[in-house]
Amino acid sequence: MVALVIGGGLTSPKGSSEKEVDDLIDRSSVASIVDKLTTFPWGLQMLAENIKRNRAGVPLLGIQVPDGTTDIETFDDATASVTARDARLRHAVRIAVQGSAEKTAASAEENAFNELCRKVLLADEAFQNYRVIRSQNPSPELLPFHQTDGPIKKLEVMAKALNRMTAEDHEQ
DSSP: OHHHHHTTSOOSOOTTHHHHHTSOOOOOOHHHHHHHHTTSHHHHHHHHHHHHHHHHTOOOEEEEOOTTOOOOEEEEOTTOOHHHHHHHHHHHHHHHHHOOOOOOHHHHHHHHHHHHHHHHHHHHHHHHHHHHHHHTSSSOOOOOHHHHHHHHHHHHHHHHHHHHHSOOOTTO
């Protein structure tokens, strides 16, 4: 497990991981992925081999599921990015645990929502950066209404729509 994490073969799931393998991935925690890997002979073998490779300073084994199959294959790919290696591993674990699954409307919706959340976080970062730059001006003037009205209205419409789609939290 340590070899996978330190060597960059297993990280927390990224939003682009499913695009990397063009299929759904297992979005479980790192510990859960390792736990699932140890239930398969190929998983134990891959973990053992990657521990040896990490200690020797050799690139980790990659793993993949050929299109249209449920076969798991390991291969040498020294040029694979951390994201690609992680996405392929999480995809293989999902296929091994659940079998091959067609993309569903629910998974498309989940992917779209994850993409929305990612972009909202990026927008928030941009806004925070803007505020820092603006705060460096000792006496910033108010922004003109015509410049802020459109973005404010768009954000309000989006917030109202998302609120209508959100279940009430009864646990508070």
